[in-house]
Amino acid sequence: MKTLILSITILFSNLLFSAGTDSLYENAMLQAMEKQSSISSFEDAQSNLNDFERIMNAKKDAWLPAYYAAYNLIVMSFMEKESSSKKDNYLDKADEYIAAATEKGGDESELLALQGYSYQARISINTMVRGMTYGPRVSTALNKAIALNEANPRAHFLLGQNLAYTPEFFGGGMDKACVHFTNAKAKYDLECTDGSLMPNWGKERNEQFLGKCSAE
């Protein structure tokens, strides 16, 4: 009898295990996110992008893999040094993923913030030419992200970053930026990151900027 119970237990645990794509998904996501937090080269970012694209493919209804894949593409665009048309290609793909994630019902505030980040990357490709077009798009996207969720630290951080890189005569500058970095810090401190699949990036860079603020 004992054996029977044991067998049944084994049977069920097996069934449970093989049926658990959700936990597989979670595991895969957590692993990929772990990798993402330590990207140090273009190859890392590319390989991590592949991880998220694989998860996207296996779990088609989830928006987060597309979100993180888009994030990686933006990072790749910043890392690409040689070809500005490659940079644009990465961002084209990133925008495609952001749109897909939005359609899947993803968190609008987070996705708008990421969209703002993508626009910032577009500006960095050719500031003189694109500043006029993408500048307003960045602030529109980020302000909308904040309006939807005041507690989104990434929107505050990116607003700050935007101002930090905008010359003073265009209405930017470090002084104005620091207000947003301080805001962002308060929101980051409230963010619970452990075990959650939700976005949590940006805290360290925000700290770096804040360091510059206090130094000045």
Place this chain on the structure above:
Amino acid sequence: MKRILLLIALCIFSLNNLQSQTTITGSINTKKGEAIIGANVFLDGTFDGASSDLDGNFTIETNKEGEGLLKISYLGFLPIEEKVLLNGTTLKLQLTMKENISELETVTITAGAFEASDEKKAVVLNSIDIVTTAGAAGDIYGALKALPGTQTVGESGQLFVRGGDSYESKTYIDGMQVLKPFSSSTQDVPARGRFSPFLFKGTLFATGAYSAEFGQGLSSALILETQELAEKDATGISLMAIGAGLSQTKRWKNTSLSAEVSYTNLKPLFGLIEQNIEWNKAPNGIDANMSFRQKTSKTGMLKVMANFSQNQFGLNNYSFGEKNAVDLKNKYGSLIASYNEILNDQWSMKVGYTYANNNDEIDLDYATVDQKEDLNQLRLGFSNYLSNKVTLNFGLESARNTFDEIYEESTTRFESDFTNFTSAAYVESDLIFTKNIVARVGLRAEHSSLLNRFNIAPRISTAFKTGKEGQFSLAYGQFYQNPERDFLKLSDEFKFEKASHYIANYQVTKNRRTFRGEVYWKEYKGLVKYDPANLFNPQYYNNSGTGYSRGIDVFFRDKKSIKYGDYWISYSYLDSKRDYRDFPKEATPGFAPAHSFSFVYKHFVPELGCQFGATYSLGSGRSYTDPNTDGFNDLKAPIYQDLSMNVSYLTNLFGNFTVVYASVGNVPGFKNVFNYRFDNQANEMGIYEREAITPTSKRFFFVGVFVTIGNEKSNL
């Protein structure tokens, strides 16, 4: 019993958990055998996968059994799929991926084309360059004069390309032909472009051999693309030394509307700068522009631009001691509408319509001239993406052009008019052989109702990459144009004028430095010729004129060497002769100097928020005829030189983004003589007197403040 149960349990157990694990290893290469690094390899429907390493190798382990689908994807390459049988044995695969040509940087055709774009990749200029070139004074055509292939004809202000007359250049906005793209002017008063450079996001300046989509320009086409949806609500105020302007832009989700009104009057400026012309009425006028944009679907866009302007000036012309008053009044209105939509994966379409009306009233001491001209044009075009290597474009257009002129002297009145319907069709195919070799093959057919003639013009161009940075481009094309309106109003017994272009181009771009060299040969046939002794008799007009242009254009741009600095050098050598109009023999026309040189420098100083610019241009002497000698167009006027400087200061005025702009033309005060003119009657000594054609003033100043009041600032 127990044993049986245990056995069953074990069976199930093994079915589920002790599945055999399959290992898939392999390598991914391009067709040429180069390893693809970072490709994504995965089993469809599972989380199992890997990225290919630095040698293109990958290893995947999976618990899945039975049939599986291995997918491989990499940006810039066509994704591939491979069916695999997963049964515990290790699989070894050799995979090859093909480039997805449409996503990669394919070589672009550069022969005869200067492109300025913000969005497109691999262009030599961007739209800001047009606005910030010193000496251009905010005029698109002024900026083009700093590019190779153009000749400066200062007293005209119009565009002269590669030995071609000004009427041989046509301007298109959103694919539609522009009627009179220049402001109206009289002798020795240079014309300016009618449209502000700020209206456009893309500029393609074709100095030859352009696409079959466009016709009716023997020498060149300037193809302008208007801005998309306005980004945001904004109010703009501009205060200039020559007038003031006000603009208002409103943006809704998928719609934007902008309206702009400006008034210019050069009188105050002329009070400050000594004029070589006696103005009775300084140039003044009002200009209104309205732009409407509607995003009709995810991929559809409707653009409508309406423009109205009224300008006038009056002056006294002193020619050989005789005073003649000239008074000109111009009214211009145009509507340009275009609609683009992608119908499905294969098809896209564009529809365009334009209506334009121009009226010039010229008052002379002894006569009045009233000219009216209008243009209606309708276009329909389709593109079919047959594959990622072949695109087919084709379309139809129909245009109606009417002209009416009334010339009145005290007792006489001449009226001349014409109406011409032009019908045209074009087919053109873009062929991508590999990402390094592309070609464009096209054919354009036109019919003119007035001439009652038909022409077919082939166009072909190709480009091939010679290395990582360099490329060659070759182009050939035939171009037809109706004779100018001044001839058509006299007679309809004309043929088309014709030009054939042959162009070879080499371009290399490396490290934000671009070098371009181009050689060309252009052959003219069927140019209008007439007998100057029988000006008013149409029988003495024919199409027997011929000519040629050949030359070298060189362009070098360097954005790399100087931090915050950017410069370009352009040089054109031109050898052009023609026998047309009243020429007694083949000779170099007065608008075709042999050497043209420009040096354009721009420097940004971030600490000051200032951009400084300087443009130096030099043109060798233009040819002229001295009636006191036997020759024809055998003499050369002095060289032409100009050094223009400008500065733009970007700042904040009461929290609003503001640009302060100032420019000076001819800073050193070169005493320029564009060319010479001779009296048509000899004086009592039997000598034909000479007169220099000079700029309207020695120097030119411009100062303006442009304020943009946006509602974004509160957010910053």
